[in-house]
Amino acid sequence: xxxxxRTIEAMQGYVPGRxxxxxxxxxxxxxxxxxPSPKALEALGAxxxxxxxxxPSSTADELRKTAAEVFGVPFGCIVAGNGSDDIFxxxxxxxxxxxxxLAVVDPTYTLxxxxxxIQGAKTEKHPLKGDYSLPESFFESEAKLKxxxxxxxxxxxxxxxxxxxxxxxxxxxxxxxxxxxALFAGSNAIELLPRCPNLIVTRTMSKSHSLxxxxxxxxxxxxxxxxxxxKVKDSYNLNGAxxxxxxxALLDREYTSGVIKKIVETxxxxxxxxxxxxxxxxxxxxxxxxxxxxxxxxxxxxxYLEKNGYLVRxxxxxxxxxxxxxxxxxxEQMDDLLELLKKHTAR
Ligand SMILES: Cc1ncc(COP(=O)(O)O)c(C=O)c1O
Numbered sequence: 001x002x003x004x005x006r007t008i009e010a011m012q013g014y015v016p017g018r019x020x021x022x023x024x025x026x027x028x029x030x031x032x033x034x035x036p037s038p039k040a041l042e043a044l045g046a047x048x049x050x051x052x053x054x055x056p057s058s059t060a061d062e063l064r065k066t067a068a069e070v071f072g073v074p075f076g077c078i079v080a081g082n083g084s085d086d087i088f089x090x091x092x093x094x095x096x097x098x099x100x101x102l103a104v105v106d107p108t109y110t111l112x113x114x115x116x117x118i119q120g121a122k123t124e125k126h127p128l129k130g131d132y133s134l135p136e137s138f139f140e141s142e143a144k145l146k147x148x149x150x151x152x153x154x155x156x157x158x159x160x161x162x163x164x165x166x167x168x169x170x171x172x173x174x175x176x177x178x179x180x181x182a183l184f185a186g187s188n189a190i191e192l193l194p195r196c197p198n199l200i201v202t203r204t205m206s207k208s209h210s211l212x213x214x215x216x217x218x219x220x221x222x223x224x225x226x227x228x229x230x231k232v233k234d235s236y237n238l239n240g241a242x243x244x245x246x247x248x249a250l251l252d253r254e255y256t257s258g259v260i261k262k263i264v265e266t267x268x269x270x271x272x273x274x275x276x277x278x279x280x281x282x283x284x285x286x287x288x289x290x291x292x293x294x295x296x297x298x299x300x301x302x303x304y305l306e307k308n309g310y311l312v313r314x315x316x317x318x319x320x321x322x323x324x325x326x327x328x329x330x331x332e333q334m335d336d337l338l339e340l341l342k343k344h345t346a347r
Contacts, residue, residue: 200225
């Protein structure tokens with residue numbers, strides 16, 4: 001008899017974007033091509049031996065104070081995590097019992113389903129419509145927990161404000177709006193929090209703040225929900241150096257908006273370039289683009305790009321297998337990538 005839990009033995013586990021050591025232009029994990037705020041780097045440089053010798057603040061109090069100011073919520077309404085993935089772990093641990101249901105859309109970020117599986121919960125998948133808008137069934141679902149990224153992962157679709165409000169206000173259970181890419185879109189579900197006690201909004205420093213490697217994310221919700229999340233989080237879930245650097249990065253809003261502006265402009269130019277050589281480009285509000293090559297051989301093009309030094313993401317799932325997701329790099333990188341794709345098309 002196996003010593004491993006049956007659920008864990010049966011599951012596949014989450015497959016993250018590859019992090020190879022070779023010299024690739026990495027456009028496969030929606031990382032930011034620009035460095036983090038110089039103020040964050042300075043704070044990291046100033047981290048002394050005590051930050052390593054001693055445990056960090058277990059509740060990341062200084063960071064949470066700053067984040068509460070920046071996000072405009074009370075201090076008790078925010079929890080910090082080791083990336084927003086850690087916040088999803090807390091949410092699923094504290095809300096779903098074995099056999100409960102999580103509702104998600106399809107396609108979306110697949111980690112939610114993996115975490116539900118670990119918990120022994122079921123995942124109900126609601127296929128997005130042909131234009132990737134929300135299906136009525138997702139609103140009608142009575143699942144105990146719904147998680148929706150806005151903009152959506154993989155597709156980049158920005159769901160309208162009215163849909164988000166309706167989803168939260170009509171839900172019987174808790175709704176999580178994952179705003180990992182919100183700053184690229186100018187979307188903001190945080191403003192719904194005062195009137196929606198069943199809402200959790202998550203944010204990350206990995207995308208717009210270029211701190212994927214430091215692992216910092218936040219959950220924002222009512223004090224009641226936050227105190228439940230605090231109970232299930234790992235004791236020292238966020239290291240001291242990350243807490244210090246993330247504070248500075250959050251405060252350096254001017255730097256962040258400059259980086260976002262460059263990425264959004266590059267994304268739109270790259271999308272136009274792809275469309276001009278016959279690709280079908282999904283409108284995106286994130287720092288990535290999902291596009292279908294005219295030849296439909298997305299998998300082969302992914303290999304061709306890798307051989308030429310570009311790592312992009314191909315998902316072998318029914319709705320995504322003929323597409324490639326390109327994270328947006330620097331302008332020069334995307335121009336060179338477009339030239340490579342033109343050569344491939346001309347072959
Ligand atoms: C929609 C979405 N949410 C969350 C994350 C993970 O963010 P973090 O680095 O904060 O764990 C990702 C990562 O790609 C994502 O696409």
